[in-house]
Amino acid sequence: MLNQSFNGGIVIPNPHPVETVEIILAPLPDKVVLPLQQRIGDEASPCVKVGDKVLTGQVIAKTQDHFCVPIHATISGKVVSIDDQIIPHKSGLKSKCITIESDGKDQWEEHKGCGSDFLHCDQATMIEYIQSSGIVGLGGAGFPAHAKLEGIQDCHTLIVNGTECEPGIMCDDALMQHHPREVIRGVEILLHICGAQRAIIAVEDDKQEALNSLLMYCHNDRISIEQIPTKYTSGAEKLLVKALLDIEIPSGGFAIDTGVVCQNVATTKAIFDAVVDNKPLVSRIVTVTGSGVESPNNYEVRLGSSFEHIVSMSNPNTNQHAVRMGGMMMGVDVETTNTPICKITNCIFVNNLEERASTQECIRCGRCNQACPVDLLPQQLYWYAKSENTDKAMDYNLADCIECRCCDYVCPSHIPLAEYFSFAKALHRKTTEDQYRTDIARERFEFREYRLERNKRERAEMMAAKKEELKKKMANDKAQKDKIAAAMARVNKTKKASDDA
Amino acid sequence: MHSNALNTNQIMRQVIYALALGIGAAYTFFGWGVILQIVLAVVTAIVVEFSFLSLRKLPVKPAISDGSAVLSAVLLAISIPSIAPWWIIVVGTAFAIIFGKQLYGGLGNNPFNPAMLGYAFLLVSYPLQMTTWASEFLNLSQAINAIFNLTSVDALSGATQLDEVKTQLALGKVINELEVHSISQAWINAGFLLGGLYLIARKVITWHIPAAFIAGIVFVSSMLYLIDHQIYLPMQNHLMLGATMLGAFFIATDPVSASTTPKGRLIYGFLIGVLVVVIRVFGSYPDGVAFAVLLMNITVPLIDYYTQPKVFGK
Known part of the structure; x- marks a missing residue:
């Protein structure tokens, strides 16, 4: 057990525990809906048309951006539409999706990877396979996996995150219990790619079975498996690095800045599949839980299936439900179970609709600063976020808030603090952008004024110079004229004199 | 999603309940x-x-x-x-x-x-x-x-003990000649002390402010007593007379007007304790809890700003 944990954090018991953690293979869906907009990066452009036949694992959309991953068909069948559909996002907005109707055959496209003797493959090929197989962080953040692995210089430790600290979610627990071999082999692949000396698989101390099954398959002395205390937010990358290695990743920095690479266990398993077989990511394990279902469970399900497809297998009751994707702390509420499962859908919470506890005034009791895992003062941030004084909120390190909602959880006045902070961050971004724009505009204007002024001045100077010159010339001319006149006078005089004579 | 811990209404109610012992003691005497x-x-x-x-x-x-x-x-x-x-x-x-x-x-x-x-x-x-x-x-x-x-x-009716001491000292007497003990005040203070400990145990308040408050009183009163025990009351009198325990556990801990950072709470509590003794001894009012608390309320934004905990990764 480790003792160099971070401050704060909260212990929340699993609200819907199960006896044994299993994985049920969900039947093939009749159709899948695959959003073209991934969590990060540009919207992909489709490379199939409506009516095309597609095979499972076939690339159906991609982007130019190397940072992004391509999108694969997750079943074989026919493309029936490319249009706007509801996607699991807190905005509730629709986004462009490709809909494929299943032919029931699940015919795969040919694919070939490094094979089980993967150590002969070079790193670049492996990373290429990881990218082309569409692997993103499956823990919930959806960060493209290859982007974390490219160009690594000095990496001393690889951390594989099996903490799954949000109460209720058990898909990673199930994966570690039922696919320990793939996880361990995946860790070896990652060690090979990032060149780290050692790897640590972090498992929470309430997942004893997962630990046991990993230990059974782990025969590599560069890989250690460590238990960490079950505490919410221990799964957050920065806090996990602190808990395991006692390294504090600097504010605004990344794990790799301190020589650490982090990947989630489910991502590691997907990387194993991608490297060994070059098999695209077409399915994932999803937990269905909540007060609205009788039998919470984990399902291995094709991406793009609707939430309803697996929720219906968990015996939902007949009450009105509030549906949430992701954990009960950091997840997002979605409108209906008619939403497609995507790569970051680790969990679906189906809760009986309950009235939200009414909010009261902040009494500055400070319970939130005790719970904050990054040692902020949420009560002060709240004060400034509420009054939209974002500069002052930034002074109180608003930017370091990880929006884990520990403060919400402990607030005796039930204030949705993290929502205020998310809003204040967005507001700050906007005002700084606006400020930047007005600064630019002002500078432009000022330069224009300066330029006009300068032109005017230069013109005036030029005119003055010309005038001077003209004057001189005129003066010269006058002198000349005088001379001529004098000469003429002289001539006349002599003429007159000679005439007289 | 909220914890099952006390909500704001329950916190207020707990504080009112915790006052019962002290109020009971006051009732017994008055x-x-x-x-x-x-x-x-x-x-x-x-x-x-x-x-x-x-x-x-x-x-x-x-x-x-x-x-x-x-x-x-x-x-x-x-x-x-x-x-x-x-x-x-x-x-x-x-x-x-x-x-x-x-x-x-x-x-x-x-x-x-x-x-x-x-x-x-x-x-x-x-x-x-x-x-x-x-x-x-x-x-x-x-x-x-x-x-x-x-x-x-x-x-x-009569004056309080602290008032009486002040009057007698003004008349030129020394502490030894006075009988400075008040059963009623000691019991009332003990009642509020116990109630306060209950609040800490129930996690309604944290220990920081009361502990620092008492430390402030102990510090200044012992210093003064060491300087001249003829005219300055010993520490135990300051602790068990007047509104000391009520102030330490129930008044200075009002979260709204108190400092909210852990370090800030220590500074805030300690300085209230210091001010309480200073006002009692050198001021013209018999007790100083109210003025000490109000004075320190003014400094709270400053204390909070300069005692922010170190943020993770900074």
């Missing part, structure tokens, strides 16, 4: 006046809060049921003499609620502790009534007579 003052204060607080919220066109029920007005009223009622005339507590409570809280925008927005603002207002405006304490147990009819000015209370 009688029914204590209870009557509390009743008058609570009724006034609710009426004032109700009318003010109606004037501001705000929902009344959530604000009344949060218990904060009642708590302020009870704190003020047990701070003033149990035989003070009825209008004292009525005016004081109304002042506390209106000027101490509602004019700043209600619960959570007040920079000063409302009860202490009310107390300071009363002490400055009506010093005679505010320093005349019951000298024995009064039964219900005696208490009613005293509070509603039906009969003279001179026979039943």
Whole structure:
């Protein structure tokens, strides 16, 4: 057990525990809906048309951006539409999706990877396979996996995150219990790619079975498996690095800045599949839980299936439900179970609709600063976020808030603090952008004024110079004229004199 | 998704419950006046809060049921003499609620502790009534007579121990000649101390402010006692006389007007303790808790700003 944990954090018991953690293979869906907009990066452009036949694992959309991953068909069948559909996002907005109707055959496209003797493959090929197989962080953040692995210089430790600290979610627990071999082999692949000396698989101390099954398959002395205390937010990358290695990743920095690479266990398993077989990511394990279902469970399900497809297998009751994707702390509420499962859908919470506890005034009791895992003062941030004084909120390190909602959880006045902070961050971004724009505009204007002024001045100077010159010339001319006149006078005089004579 | 811990209303209620021991002790020594003052204060607080919220066109029920007005009223009622005339507590409570809280925008927005603002207002405006304490147990009819000015209370009243010490010292006596002990005050302080420990155990308050408050009192009073034990009271008298324990556990810990950072709370509590002794010894008022708390309330934004904990990764 480790003792160099971070401050704060909260212990929340699993609200819907199960006896044994299993994985049920969900039947093939009749159709899948695959959003073209991934969590990060540009919207992909489709490379199939409506009516095309597609095979499972076939690339159906991609982007130019190397940072992004391509999108694969997750079943074989026919493309029936490319249009706007509801996607699991807190905005509730629709986004462009490709809909494929299943032919029931699940015919795969040919694919070939490094094979089980993967150590002969070079790193670049492996990373290429990881990218082309569409692997993103499956823990919930959806960060493209290859982007974390490219160009690594000095990496001393690889951390594989099996903490799954949000109460209720058990898909990673199930994966570690039922696919320990793939996880361990995946860790070896990652060690090979990032060149780290050692790897640590972090498992929470309430997942004893997962630990046991990993230990059974782990025969590599560069890989250690460590238990960490079950505490919410221990799964957050920065806090996990602190808990395991006692390294504090600097504010605004990344794990790799301190020589650490982090990947989630489910991502590691997907990387194993991608490297060994070059098999695209077409399915994932999803937990269905909540007060609205009788039998919470984990399902291995094709991406793009609707939430309803697996929720219906968990015996939902007949009450009105509030549906949430992701954990009960950091997840997002979605409108209906008619939403497609995507790569970051680790969990679906189906809760009986309950009235939200009414909010009261902040009494500055400070319970939130005790719970904050990054040692902020949420009560002060709240004060400034509420009054939209974002500069002052930034002074109180608003930017370091990880929006884990520990403060919400402990607030005796039930204030949705993290929502205020998310809003204040967005507001700050906007005002700084606006400020930047007005600064630019002002500078432009000022330069224009300066330029006009300068032109005017230069013109005036030029005119003055010309005038001077003209004057001189005129003066010269006058002198000349005088001379001529004098000469003429002289001539006349002599003429007159000679005439007289 | 919220924890099952206490919510704001329950926190306020817990504080009121925790006052019971101290109030019980005060009742034992001063009688029914204590209870009557509390009743008058609570009724006034609710009426004032109700009318003010109606004037501001705000929902009344959530604000009344949060218990904060009642708590302020009870704190003020047990701070003033149990035989003070009825209008004292009525005016004081109304002042506390209106000027101490509602004019700043209600619960959570007040920079000063409302009860202490009310107390300071009363002490400055009506010093005679505010320093005349019951000298024995009064039964219900005696208490009613005293509070509603039906009969003279001179026979039943006197100054507090701290007041008495001040007067005697001014007359040139030294501490050794005085009998500085007051069973009633010691018991009342003990009651509030126990109630306060209950609040810490229930996690309603943290230990920081009370501990620092007491440390501040111990520090200054022992220093003074070392300098001259003829004219300065020893530490134990400062701890067990006046409003020390009430102040340490119930007044300085009012979260709204106190510092909120862990380090800030230590500084805040300690300096209140220091000020309490300084005001008692060198000031012209017998007790200093109210003024010490109000003075330190002013410094809270500054303390909070400069005692921010180190943020992760900075």
